[in-house]
Amino acid sequence: MRELKYREAIDEATRQAMAKDERVFVLGVGVDDAKGIFGTTRGATLEFGPNRVFDTPLSEAALTGVAIGAALRGLHPLLVHARNDFLMLTMDQLVNNAAKWRYMSGGSMRVPLTIRAIIGRGWGQAAQHSQSLQAMFAHVPGLHVVMPATPADAKGLLLTALTTEAPVICLEHRWLYEKTGPVAEEAYYTPLGHAAVVRQGTHVTVAAMSLMVLEALQAAESLAAESIAVEVIDLRTARPLDSETVCASVAKTGRLVIADTGWRSYGVSAELAARVGRECFGDLRAPVERVALPDVPTPCTSALERAYYPGAAEIGAAIRATLLVRGRAPAAPSVEARGKEFSGPF
CATH class of the missing domain: 3.40.50.920 (Rossmann fold)
Structure with missing residues (x-):
């Protein structure tokens, strides 16, 4: 089986989901940039253009509200945040709207919304830019939280999220983007909640x-x-x-x-x-x-x-x-063994 990098698997999953479902579109700060959020949105930008992949103002709460509204009207937004730290600015939208509309409407309304966000350490990014906040989101009934560790799961879980009629938060560790592994070419769907x-x-x-x-x-x-x-x-x-x-x-x-x-x-x-x-x-x-x-x-x-x-x-x-x-525990790997230190802009 061919091998892809983690970031390439995310890009392929995004393009396959968009080709299959015209409701899927991508929005977020920098998604149409030449670097495309570590390359994860560049392919979709080139293939589908600005009508379905577009940059947005830097206003997390407003963007999440727009995405929730679009989901309620039948679309499936893929909202990309460069850092999960700033999802804190969206908590009212996520917790009190996205997670609850299905329950408050007696099941008659759905919020098919997928949010990608980045977690993990960077080059001295410190207290406000390096957090892993999965527990905060996982605490809320109505939200799904996925954390793929391999390129294969990065693709399979994202494809599943983009076919799920509920809000899914995909948290990606920035040190995984350059990791490689076997990934099937066809679209496949890794079920949520299966270790x-x-x-x-x-x-x-x-x-x-x-x-x-x-x-x-x-x-x-x-x-x-x-x-x-x-x-x-x-x-x-x-x-x-x-x-x-x-x-x-x-x-x-x-x-x-x-x-x-x-x-x-x-x-x-x-x-x-x-x-x-x-x-x-x-x-x-x-x-x-x-x-x-x-x-x-x-x-x-x-x-x-x-x-x-x-x-x-x-x-x-x-x-x-x-x-x-x-006895002696395994030695901590050096920075070189772990992989190249992350460097900006995100």
């Missing part, structure tokens, strides 16, 4: 999201040299959250580590830990371990960023904690 077991194991389960899936796989590979078999689950979506797949794995391994890109407290990792604690209480042989951001705002300097962001080393240490295995 994927991406590595088989028998000793410990690691459930991860977004970039942390790659970090978990790296930790699992390092520990395999010591005969520690780690099962890695890509959660794929924060809401709906597939705790059933995780519980089935925990029933086999008896141990669970959850790796999230967001803050530790009140996040997706806490929700999953609560579910597993209730459903798998008799299967757990050790307390659930969580690897997530510390409960402080994101720092700016590169030295503090290295201390702030967890990765394979921290996941490896958490795995050892569940096994009560002493």
Whole structure:
């Protein structure tokens, strides 16, 4: 099978959805720029032109309101935000309108709206430009939240979102755009709320999201040299959250580590830990371990960023904690090993 970069998979999914459904259009600041939001909208701009892919004023709340109105009138907007941080300016529209119209209308009205937003660290972008806010959106009934980790899921989940008659927020980690992987040429649809077991194991389960899936796989590979078999689950979506797949794995391994890109407290990792604690209480042989951001705002300097962001080393240490295995955790990868540091403009 051919391979695409993560960003190329998003571009292909957008073009295939627009070719199939004339209701789909793309709007957002910079979507028709020559760089096309890391290249994810450039192909759609060239293929469908300014009538269906167009730049907008920098007014997040107004744009989201326009998109919701268009969705209520039968279109399917794909609204692109360069950063999920500024979705905070749209919370009234998202929480009190997009998420609730179906329920308030007794099911007679739909809001087929897809929002793409970028999460994760950048070049010292600090507290207001590097957040992972999936837990805030996943807390709201009526919103779906997806976090693809691979190019294949970036395409499949976006195509599913663009055929869903409900608001879907797609959160993309900026460090994933240049990652490559196998992607089918034809359109395909990855169902929401279905996690994927991406590595088989028998000793410990690691459930991860977004970039942390790659970090978990790296930790699992390092520990395999010591005969520690780690099962890695890509959660794929924060809401709906597939705790059933995780519980089935925990029933086999008896141990669970959850790796999230967001803050530790009140996040997706806490929700999953609560579910597993209730459903798998008799299967757990050790307390659930969580690897997530510390409960402080994101720092700016590169030295503090290295201390702030967890990765394979921290996941490896958490795995050892569940096994009560002493020894050296896998070394933290260098910046070069992780990939080129992100650089502007977004």
